[in-house]
Amino acid sequence: MPHTLARLNAATADDAASMLAGLYPGAPGIAARALDERPFATLAQLKQALRRAVDGAGGEVLAALIDAGASTLPKGDTSAERDELARLAAAYRERHGHDPVLATHDARGRELDAGQAIASLARRLDHPVDIERKETLIALHRNAELRLRDAFGDRPALGEDIWDWHEQLSAHSDPGYAERGLLTVTYLTDAHRACARQIETWMRDGGFDEVGIDAVGNVVGRYRAATADAPILLTGSHYDTVRNAGKYDGRLGIFVPMACVRELSRQGRRLPFQIEVVAFAEEEGQRYPATFLGSGALTGDFQPAWLDQVDADGISMREALRRAGLRAEDIPRLRRDPARYLGFIEVHIEQGPVLYELGLPLAAVTSINGCVRYRVRIQGMASHAGTTPMGSRRDAATAAAELLLYVERRAAADAGSVGTVGMLEVPNGSINVVPGECRFSLDLRAPSDAQRDALARDVLAELAAICARRGLRQTTEQTMRASAAPSHPRWQQRWERAIAAQGLPPHCMASGAGHDAMKLHEIMPQAMLFVRGQNHGISHNPLETTTCDDIQLAVQAYGSLLDELARESGN
Numbered sequence: 001m002p003h004t005l006a007r008l009n010a011a012t013a014d015d016a017a018s019m020l021a022g023l024y025p026g027a028p029g030i031a032a033r034a035l036d037e038r039p040f041a042t043l044a045q046l047k048q049a050l051r052r053a054v055d056g057a058g059g060e061v062l063a064a065l066i067d068a069g070a071s072t073l074p075k076g077d078t079s080a081e082r083d084e085l086a087r088l089a090a091a092y093r094e095r096h097g098h099d100p101v102l103a104t105h106d107a108r109g110r111e112l113d114a115g116q117a118i119a120s121l122a123r124r125l126d127h128p129v130d131i132e133r134k135e136t137l138i139a140l141h142r143n144a145e146l147r148l149r150d151a152f153g154d155r156p157a158l159g160e161d162i163w164d165w166h167e168q169l170s171a172h173s174d175p176g177y178a179e180r181g182l183l184t185v186t187y188l189t190d191a192h193r194a195c196a197r198q199i200e201t202w203m204r205d206g207g208f209d210e211v212g213i214d215a216v217g218n219v220v221g222r223y224r225a226a227t228a229d230a231p232i233l234l235t236g237s238h239y240d241t242v243r244n245a246g247k248y249d250g251r252l253g254i255f256v257p258m259a260c261v262r263e264l265s266r267q268g269r270r271l272p273f274q275i276e277v278v279a280f281a282e283e284e285g286q287r288y289p290a291t292f293l294g295s296g297a298l299t300g301d302f303q304p305a306w307l308d309q310v311d312a313d314g315i316s317m318r319e320a321l322r323r324a325g326l327r328a329e330d331i332p333r334l335r336r337d338p339a340r341y342l343g344f345i346e347v348h349i350e351q352g353p354v355l356y357e358l359g360l361p362l363a364a365v366t367s368i369n370g371c372v373r374y375r376v377r378i379q380g381m382a383s384h385a386g387t388t389p390m391g392s393r394r395d396a397a398t399a400a401a402e403l404l405l406y407v408e409r410r411a412a413a414d415a416g417s418v419g420t421v422g423m424l425e426v427p428n429g430s431i432n433v434v435p436g437e438c439r440f441s442l443d444l445r446a447p448s449d450a451q452r453d454a455l456a457r458d459v460l461a462e463l464a465a466i467c468a469r470r471g472l473r474q475t476t477e478q479t480m481r482a483s484a485a486p487s488h489p490r491w492q493q494r495w496e497r498a499i500a501a502q503g504l505p506p507h508c509m510a511s512g513a514g515h516d517a518m519k520l521h522e523i524m525p526q527a528m529l530f531v532r533g534q535n536h537g538i539s540h541n542p543l544e545t546t547t548c549d550d551i552q553l554a555v556q557a558y559g560s561l562l563d564e565l566a567r568e569s570g571n
């Protein structure tokens, strides 16, 4: 029979310790120490107490934990896998002084296979010893979480469904990436359209009352309230991706509310407000320079001039919409009337290491950094690489190189500013030609608009100065400007209470990444919930992932927020 928290809370100290025996092999004192914090309202709270007990333990206890926690590595199906596992394990022992401790199960809760173990060991092998020690502790906590789950019969069923939806949706990927097993879904490609249809089907199957794909490609599902004309809670995130993406960025914020609506529908429950879940068609700015096309359409900020922007193949946005069967002329009608809306909430994977390192599954977002983006073109003179003396060159690429280093220095001089050149090319360049042209992107972000603007001013001034000094011409085109978006205090507090309702500390943090919420911020109150990512929270990378257990907590927190909102609305 699985344990229950009620029994754990009521048991004698010895009985309670024996209920938790084996969670942290090699360190029986950990459970006893955590039990000092009884009673526990949730398993999430108990896990936090166990984590604190490990953090407070001395070096000897940690060494014993690591010794006893060393993983039995998967066997491997082929001799190549077996050899690689043995080689990596030996190299790991040599570098870190102990056997590797891996999570025994993956983020879905399935036993780790040899391929996953090899990838994990290869990634961790070169870690500095102190960082790897933290990673080892994180693996020990994950293994304890998996054992606790078994001991208490606690299956994260909704988290598993949502995790599986991410897997299934990732089957759709753009040509050039799909063949290599990589995920890329850019605006209005066939893969993008297939994603929209799949989300639409899931929404219909999940009990939404009205579902459709709008003129900009957003999938919109509406779950009606108990009464007609009740106000609307707007929620959602984006389903497009960066190139070679992770599976969770954006999509988690669609699937968490979808699962909540499915549960409401299964219970036949109506709330005093409608829930409108929007799977935004575009947030990543990959195919066209303009971005936030999906959420921008809802705020009335979809600019008709964007329709003439062309992609790398010369296909205009207008043409892409036409080929997708969408009517660009209907986009202005997508604008929402904020008076009908309570506000906007968005769930998103954190996309950074903060929660991973703190050992916390959820956080309320305090603010989203402001951002400005440019496309820059520097023009010099293409000339012979062998015959043009160094002093006579008008090299566009070395000017760009100077600017890149300036961006790095200037952004680092501010607290919280970041500057990135993610795309950089010498169009039609050759090995034996001095670059006559260089094109690159600039992405500048800061916690406040004033700080972002000062950064942009300095970077553009430096660009002008470098080009003047080197006798080059330059043009810059601003392709995006998004204001910093502080969360609405009342909505942020709702998230904090929803997190606390799971037995977790209501951690609050700013978002360095941009989100659809910063667009909706322009017309209604908004606040976001962050969910911990695994692998140090890496994102915009196929290694991005989160566990079913954390997704389950996000669904529960979302449900708590809905319940609170329903109570506030007098139902």
Ligand code: GLV
Pocket (backbone or CB within 6 Å): 283, 284, 512, 513, 514, 515
């Ligand atoms: C979106 O992912 C962004 O912050 O660039």
Ligand code: MN
Pocket (backbone or CB within 6 Å): 242, 249, 284, 540
């Ligand atoms: Mn992203």
Ligand code: MN
Pocket (backbone or CB within 6 Å): 238, 249, 250, 283, 348, 514, 515
């Ligand atoms: Mn995103």
